[in-house]
Amino acid sequence: GAGVSQSPSNKVTEKGKDVELRCDPISGHTALYWYRQRLGQGLEFLIYFQGNSAPDKSGLPSDRFSAERTGESVSTLTIQRTQQEDSAVYLCASSVQREVNEQFFGPGTRLTVL
Amino acid sequence: AQSVAQPEDQVNVAEGNPLTVKCTYSVSGNPYLFWYVQYPNRGLQFLLKYITGDNLVKGSYGFEAEFNKSQTSFHLKKPSALVSDSALYFCAVRDGAGVQGGKLIFGQGTELSVKP
Numbered sequence: 001g002a003g004v005s006q007s008p009s010n011k012v013t014e015k016g017k018d019v020e021l022r023c024d025p026i027s028g029h030t031a032l033y034w035y036r037q038r039l040g041q042g043l044e045f046l047i048y049f050q051g052n053s054a055p056d057k058s059g060l061p062s063d064r065f066s067a068e069r070t071g072e073s074v075s076t077l078t079i080q081r082t083q084q085e086d087s088a089v090y091l092c093a094s095s096v097q098r099e100v101n102e103q104f105f106g107p108g109t110r111l112t113v114l
Numbered sequence: 115a116q117s118v119a120q121p122e123d124q125v126n127v128a129e130g131n132p133l134t135v136k137c138t139y140s141v142s143g144n145p146y147l148f149w150y151v152q153y154p155n156r157g158l159q160f161l162l163k164y165i166t167g168d169n170l171v172k173g174s175y176g177f178e179a180e181f182n183k184s185q186t187s188f189h190l191k192k193p194s195a196l197v198s199d200s201a202l203y204f205c206a207v208r209d210g211a212g213v214q215g216g217k218l219i220f221g222q223g224t225e226l227s228v229k230p
């Protein structure tokens with residue numbers, strides 16, 4: 001079946017512009033996660049959506065970052081007034097919300113802020 | 115706070131030899147541990163997980179991991195390495211109480227290089 005998809009795969013933007021990244025989770029997965037991976041580093045948690053519960057936004061690095069999710073489907077991560085330090089690969093993952101299940105990751109969006 | 119550490123940035127192994135990628139963890143409560151692999155320009159792929167039960171967990175592509183509570187370790191192993199195993203490996207622990215959901219806390223990653 002289809003996995004997690006993300007778009008665009010690459011995004012180059014100028015400092016100060018806003019960007020929007022999209023994630024389509026696996027159908028039926030009620031949990032959706034966003035992570036950031038800077039060059040040569042591990043993954044940093046950003047935000048987590050779990051069904052109809054309030055999202056866990058504890059990993060968002062600043063108020064320039066926000067995310068939304070429509071029901072149990074598509075999610076968008078928005079970065080306003082981008083800075084060069086925002087350059088990274090943004091990974092989305094989804095999982096079934098029962099027991100301790102693994103997360104399935106998308107291919108990521110590589111964001112470059114010039 | 116939950117955390118994991120991968121003490122080696124890089125591991126070099128000859129093809130056919132056994133490999134070990136190390137991971138130690140620090141958690142409050144029961145540890146839920148994961149290994150993921152990342153091939154170049156691709157997303158992370160799940161290898162295996164430990165929740166409870168048998169300390170030796172078997173996963174994809176012939177990998178296994180040994181959970182050691184006294185040493186707070188969860189090392190990834192494979193009896194005979196392949197060149198195609200060369201990739202970036204991440205250990206992770208699930209954060210959050212309860213059995214459902216929870217973000218993953220990742221280690222910094224270990225680059226595995228298997229030479230012919």
